[in-house]
Amino acid sequence: MFERCLICTDFTDGLHRLVDFIPNLLAGGFTHITFFHSVPYSEEGNRPREDTKKLEEARSRLAPALNNIPDGVEIAVEVVSGRPLDTIPRIATERGIEVVIIGTPSRSLLDEKVFGSTSKGLARAISTPLLIYRPQLITTYTEEELALRCNHLLRCLLVPYNDSPTARYTIEQLKRYVSDQPTCATQSCMLCWVVDDSSHPAIPLEPRLQEAVEKLQPVKAELEALGLEVHVEVRTGNPLTAILDAALVHDISAIAIGDEDRGVFLNWTVPSVAQDVMRSSWFPVLLFEEGKR
Known part of the structure; x- marks a missing residue:
């Protein structure tokens, strides 16, 4: 249904695990996959600045996605500084993304009012559909279960x-x-x-x-x-x-x-x-x- 996807992870939602399931994601119809992580600016000092250590750590954790890329497909890793609500729309536009995959915990309306909702904010800010997963599920799938899930998203x-x-x-x-x-x-x-x-x-x-x-x-x-x-x-x-x-x-x-x-x-x-x-x-x-x- 979609060919170009952006998989956004904060490393607590389990979606970073998908770097080990590229063949299964391709079997699910994708031909262009970008893994994305946004690192908040460091508040140390007098002004915000990039946290180079966390940027490198994030790139290292997502790097396995770039191993053994099959011919005819495009796999990329994007790790940038900033707020997800600012950075995700920009990356999605630059890469011609057709669907954005994110992890969002279930919450009440009151929680959403108080703490906000990244998924709802993205829906208003971005021009592509969102595919929303519960972190509690993605993090608890066995490797066999996650492979099947990627095959049949x-x-x-x-x-x-x-x-x-x-x-x-x-x-x-x-x-x-x-x-x-x-x-x-x-x-x-x-x-x-x-x-x-x-x-x-x-x-x-x-x-x-x-x-x-x-x-x-x-x-x-x-x-x-x-x-x-x-x-x-x-x-x-x-x-x-x-x-x-x-x-x-x-x-x-x-x-x-x-x-x-x-x-x-x-x-x-x-x-x-x-x-x-x-x-x-x-x-x-x-x-x-x-x-x-």
């Missing part, structure tokens, strides 16, 4: 869909990236429409379920036209709970979902299923920020 996607502009945007982005890659590593999708049974109580549930089934069919056909195997499912209940339950039931690689930047105030006060999924899901999340493309 995006093989099967769970795609929440409700015919909203943001959901439609997600589908358009999926179609774009699948059609752009000659040999797509993504093989199948599960379209999941959740009818919130707590909303619109005056409207009978059955017609809403039938409407969802009918509106899913043309979307299914669009994705099947690209060679994907597509399944559809309509569920009832709380959208976040139902999406995560669907991920547990179906054999998926990641949840692909879209979101829009509505400003800081609305992001904190108006519920967003995408942001709830980002905070809560233990499954990898492929995030498309609406309006960035």
